[in-house]
Amino acid sequence: MPINILMPALSPTMEKGNLAKWLKKEGDKVKSGDVIAEIETDKATMEVEAVDEGTIAKILVAEGTQDVAVNAVIAVLAADGEDVKAASSGAGADKPKPAPAAEAPAPKPATGAPAPAAASAAKAPAPAAAPAPQPAAAQSNGARVFSSPLARRLAKDAGIELGRINGSGPHGRVVAADVEKAKSGGGLKAPAAAAGAPAGATGAIGAPAMSDQQILGLYEQGAYESVPHDSMRRTIAQRLTAATNSMPTFYLTVDCDLGKLSSAREEINAAAGKDKDGKPLYKLSVNDFVIKAMAIALQKIPEANVSWTEAAMLRHKHSDIGVAVALPFGLITPIIRQAEIKSISAISNEMKELAARAKAKKLKPNEYQGGASSVSNLGMFGIKDFTAVINPPQSSILAVGTGEERAVVRNGQIVAATIMSVTLSCDHRAIDGALGAELITAFKKLIENPVMMVV
Numbered sequence: 001m002p003i004n005i006l007m008p009a010l011s012p013t014m015e016k017g018n019l020a021k022w023l024k025k026e027g028d029k030v031k032s033g034d035v036i037a038e039i040e041t042d043k044a045t046m047e048v049e050a051v052d053e054g055t056i057a058k059i060l061v062a063e064g065t066q067d068v069a070v071n072a073v074i075a076v077l078a079a080d081g082e083d084v085k086a087a088s089s090g091a092g093a094d095k096p097k098p099a100p101a102a103e104a105p106a107p108k109p110a111t112g113a114p115a116p117a118a119a120s121a122a123k124a125p126a127p128a129a130a131p132a133p134q135p136a137a138a139q140s141n142g143a144r145v146f147s148s149p150l151a152r153r154l155a156k157d158a159g160i161e162l163g164r165i166n167g168s169g170p171h172g173r174v175v176a177a178d179v180e181k182a183k184s185g186g187g188l189k190a191p192a193a194a195a196g197a198p199a200g201a202t203g204a205i206g207a208p209a210m211s212d213q214q215i216l217g218l219y220e221q222g223a224y225e226s227v228p229h230d231s232m233r234r235t236i237a238q239r240l241t242a243a244t245n246s247m248p249t250f251y252l253t254v255d256c257d258l259g260k261l262s263s264a265r266e267e268i269n270a271a272a273g274k275d276k277d278g279k280p281l282y283k284l285s286v287n288d289f290v291i292k293a294m295a296i297a298l299q300k301i302p303e304a305n306v307s308w309t310e311a312a313m314l315r316h317k318h319s320d321i322g323v324a325v326a327l328p329f330g331l332i333t334p335i336i337r338q339a340e341i342k343s344i345s346a347i348s349n350e351m352k353e354l355a356a357r358a359k360a361k362k363l364k365p366n367e368y369q370g371g372a373s374s375v376s377n378l379g380m381f382g383i384k385d386f387t388a389v390i391n392p393p394q395s396s397i398l399a400v401g402t403g404e405e406r407a408v409v410r411n412g413q414i415v416a417a418t419i420m421s422v423t424l425s426c427d428h429r430a431i432d433g434a435l436g437a438e439l440i441t442a443f444k445k446l447i448e449n450p451v452m453m454v455v
Contacts, residue, residue, distance in 0.1 A: 017067075019066075024037070029055050030053065034050045035049055044364065059074070069153075147167070148174070157231075251426075253423040254440055257419060290447070292344050292347055294375055296452075299319055323374065334368050335367060376399050385421040386401065390426075395429075398440075405417070
């Protein structure tokens with residue numbers, strides 16, 4: 001019996017992925033553990049291994065195909081001894097079919113509505129070729145919109161309410177093509193007519209929500225280019241919107257004197273050994289010291305090394321620090337695991353390697369998911385200070401500004417010093433104000449006295 005090869009779920013939150021490349025072709029023999037394809041998720045490109053032995057009988061999803069649903073059949077494998085042609089002819093036949101959707105209950109007539117007419121309509125037989133009723137999606141105002149399951153999923157991923165989309169299917173049913181059209185601003189109802197957009201609807205921050213059609217109406221046709229969102233950008237938008245709306249956040253800022261750290265960094269880099277090519281074995285950056293200091297600070301203030309869940313507080317034993325890496329197509333935070341026990345040079349080398357693989361979309365989910373806290377550094381762009389959005393399920397993130405010469409007062413004298421401003425964002429559900437202050441104070445002491453990081 002042929003074996004279906006399914007689109008795997010490469011992370012707990014993955015619902016679909018892009019089939020980037022086939023590494024095997026039809027007719028090739030494979031054994032368990034062979035890499036057969038590369039799949040792109042919203043964050044990384046990962047290899048898919050065969051779990052059975054046999055011959056690739058039929059490839060059902062061509063490489064380059066986007067938005068392939070998890071558990072969709074992408075290829076068929078003929079088991080050893082099985083006729084490849086027979087397996088190919090029955091390709092995908094064993095794909096599980098979705099259970100038939102329950103018919104949506106007919107809406108009750110409004111008070112005073114002529115019931116006899118409704119009753120007679122209910123008794124009238126449906127035409128033989130009439131399509132079966134489709135499930136209706138409930139909108140925020142209680143209205144129902146008939147749509148296909150695929151259309152509902154695509155609309156959810158795109159952040160578009162189904163009630164705003166003009167349906168082109170039977171009886172105005174919203175289908176996948178309507179959602180794709182809506183993504184570029186077309187096929188949307190006027191705000192007053194949009195189901196699920198009642199008068200007075202507001203956005204996340206209380207301002208009246210604007211539809212795509214309203215926004216497009218503000219700009220002259222041809223004066224802009226519409227670039228559809230990719231999966232990474234949609235995921236970033238959804239996660240950060242959720243974090244901003246659901247997480248009560250407060251901010252703490254301190255200035256750190258980099259005098260001792262700068263001197264120590266220069267001495268350590270100058271003393272670095274050379275590899276066989278004559279290159280330094282490591283070259284420490286200020287950010288490497290920041291990662292180490294944050295890791296140790298979380299160990300010194302363990303009550304802040306936590307993640308919030310509705311049932312309990314998770315107190316982490318290690319300091320797993322995420323580090324924001326800017327990519328041309330978005331942002332990702334690879335994680336330095338157990339950073340508190342690693343040397344600064346080890347952190348430096350590991351961070352360079354993770355950043356390189358992040359830019360190549362080669363990170364594995366366990367390399368960027370989870371973590372205790374994060375560091376976001378915009379100092380290299382000359383940014384003095386800023387606030388960063390916490391990456392759930394973490395409870396804090398440190399925003400690092402540039403180190404710059406400023407006038408400070410020491411012993412009653414005005415002198416120049418290299419100062420770096422840092423701002424700690426804290427989830428108030430998990431970290432109270434005084435606790436956050438203890439954490440950022442511990443970080444400041446370590447940065448200003450870097451020898452304490454090796455004690």
